[in-house]
Amino acid sequence: xxxxxxxxxxxxxxxxGGKGGKALLELFACGQGVQVVGMADINPQAPGLALAQNxxxxxxxxALFLISQGGAxxxxxxxxxxxxxxxxxxxxxxxxxxxxxxxxxxVWKLAQHERxxxxxxIQAEKLASIGTLASGIAHEINNPLYGITGxxxxxxxxxxxxxxxxxxxxxxxxxxxxATIVKDLNVYAHKxxxxxxxxxxxxxxxEEAIKMARRACVLDEVKIQTEFSTLPRLQGNPDELLQxxxxxxxxxxxxxxxxxxxxxSTSSVNGSVRxxxxxxxxxxxxxLLGKIFDPFFTTKEQGKGTGLGLHIVRDIVIRSGGRIxxxxxxxxxxxxxxxxxxxxx
Amino acid sequence: xxxxxxxxxxxxxGRVLIVDDEEVxxxxxxATLTEAGYEVVEAEHGGKGIEKIxxxxxxxxxxxxxxxxxxxxxNGIEAISFFRQQYPSVPILVLTGFPDTKMATELxxxxxxxxxxxxxxxxxxxxxxxxxxxxxxALSDQN
Numbered sequence: 001x002x003x004x005x006x007x008x009x010x011x012x013x014x015x016x017g018g019k020g021g022k023a024l025l026e027l028f029a030c031g032q033g034v035q036v037v038g039m040a041d042i043n044p045q046a047p048g049l050a051l052a053q054n055x056x057x058x059x060x061x062x063a064l065f066l067i068s069q070g071g072a073x074x075x076x077x078x079x080x081x082x083x084x085x086x087x088x089x090x091x092x093x094x095x096x097x098x099x100x101x102x103x104x105x106x107v108w109k110l111a112q113h114e115r116x117x118x119x120x121x122i123q124a125e126k127l128a129s130i131g132t133l134a135s136g137i138a139h140e141i142n143n144p145l146y147g148i149t150g151x152x153x154x155x156x157x158x159x160x161x162x163x164x165x166x167x168x169x170x171x172x173x174x175x176x177x178x179a180t181i182v183k184d185l186n187v188y189a190h191k192x193x194x195x196x197x198x199x200x201x202x203x204x205x206x207e208e209a210i211k212m213a214r215r216a217c218v219l220d221e222v223k224i225q226t227e228f229s230t231l232p233r234l235q236g237n238p239d240e241l242l243q244x245x246x247x248x249x250x251x252x253x254x255x256x257x258x259x260x261x262x263x264x265s266t267s268s269v270n271g272s273v274r275x276x277x278x279x280x281x282x283x284x285x286x287x288l289l290g291k292i293f294d295p296f297f298t299t300k301e302q303g304k305g306t307g308l309g310l311h312i313v314r315d316i317v318i319r320s321g322g323r324i325x326x327x328x329x330x331x332x333x334x335x336x337x338x339x340x341x342x343x344x345x
Numbered sequence: 346x347x348x349x350x351x352x353x354x355x356x357x358x359g360r361v362l363i364v365d366d367e368e369v370x371x372x373x374x375x376a377t378l379t380e381a382g383y384e385v386v387e388a389e390h391g392g393k394g395i396e397k398i399x400x401x402x403x404x405x406x407x408x409x410x411x412x413x414x415x416x417x418x419x420n421g422i423e424a425i426s427f428f429r430q431q432y433p434s435v436p437i438l439v440l441t442g443f444p445d446t447k448m449a450t451e452l453x454x455x456x457x458x459x460x461x462x463x464x465x466x467x468x469x470x471x472x473x474x475x476x477x478x479x480x481x482x483a484l485s486d487q488n
Contacts, residue, residue, distance in 0.1 A: 135443055135445055142462065
């Protein structure tokens with residue numbers, strides 16, 4: 001069945017699911033105005049095909065079959081196979097244009113450049129988000145630091161051996177606490193490892209994210225509860241996924257303005273891992289629901305958010321072949337649900 | 346109200362209530378203040394602090410309260426608001442890990458005597474307690 005064109009969108013069929021095809025698919029899937037209607041590659045292991053399948057895009061080993069289905073305004077040939085171009089030209093519908101050869105290579109180069117820029121943006125947003133956690137981090141460090149400086153000052157005058165020993169023990173304990181905080185921060189702040197696909201335990205990633213996001217809340221009035229199911233491990237980039245959950249949990253904690261319950265639940269559904277981050281804050285007004293994933297859209301006061309958090313969350317999720325949806329009833333909170341495929345993107 | 350001023354009833358320097366969930370922080374404060382001649386009462390969160398001085402049958406009289414902000418159960422903000430309402434003549438020193446100007450301004454406008462950020466030298470802490478104690482005495486002399 002030909003795909004009906006959405007108004008103002010270009011329907012694209014990608015021939016070639018290698019690096020070039022995958023880069024183009026990531027670019028088109030995250031952006032607006034382009035709808036990928038299919039991807040073909042003779043190699044069933046081509047990385048682009050797996051991503052396309054996760055995104056619900058029709059795939060085939062037979063380019064001509066997809067072309068015969070119609071519905072493409074543009075056929076992009078990044079197969080790298082010189083024999084494919086004349087076949088496409090021969091079988092394409094009259095209305096479809098072809099982008100191939102050097103032109104397609106140029107677009108691929110642009111897509112790679114765009115990907116590099118996005119990676120930089122993701123890192124910049126991560127560092128900016130640490131800024132919003134600064135006062136929570138300061139609190140966590142200043143408490144043990146006060147223990148260390150205070151007890152050290154006491155030790156200058158203390159002569160009783162048992163008290164000296166006790167204070168030294170406390171000082172070592174407090175120093176270790178600070179070292180752990182710094183280590184956590186360092187793990188989060190370091191640059192995301194490019195293309196590092198690992199087996200991920202999503203529940204563990206969420207626990208790490210909660211630890212980080214707790215610092216977004218000055219008071220201890222936000223209850224964070226987890227409802228974890230046993231999950232299959234999924235293949236993905238753990239650094240990126242941690243950033244996704246830190247963003248979602250931090251947003252929820254901030255939305256509740258210091259009071260409420262945040263529930264993070266996980267389950268395994270049809271070859272995907274589903275995770276829901278739900279708060280009972282004021283919710284998102286209906287008229288803003290369509291905008292929250294837009295870049296630089298924020299309702300937070302200046303200095304509290306970059307407006308890039310949810311945009312990057314969506315970007316990372318889509319590039320992993322997953323989906324993110326939001327449900328919100330004003331006055332009753334918001335719930336973000338992620339579905340992440342278990343298989344490699 | 347059976348509330349009275351402890352300072353005038355004893356020969357010591359006065360009684361300080363410490364409300365902080367960090368045991369080591371309480372330990373530092375206790376050692377420093379006891380050495381300086383103050384009597385110290387401790388509570389590990391706001392609820393305990395309220396409980397310790399809030400009983401009408403046996404009110405515990407304190408001259409100065411040192412209160413943390415982020416604590417489990419009843420946090421510092423709630424506890425401070427209770428203390429200010431029930432015992433307006435007892436000066437409160439906030440001692441917190443949050444270097445937050447906005448929060449400091451808000452709390453000072455609600456009558457908090459001083460906003461101190463951890464970590465701090467014991468000389469500075471003692472100076473703050475001394476100033477609060479003097480304020481307490483000045484208020485009681487007016488009454």
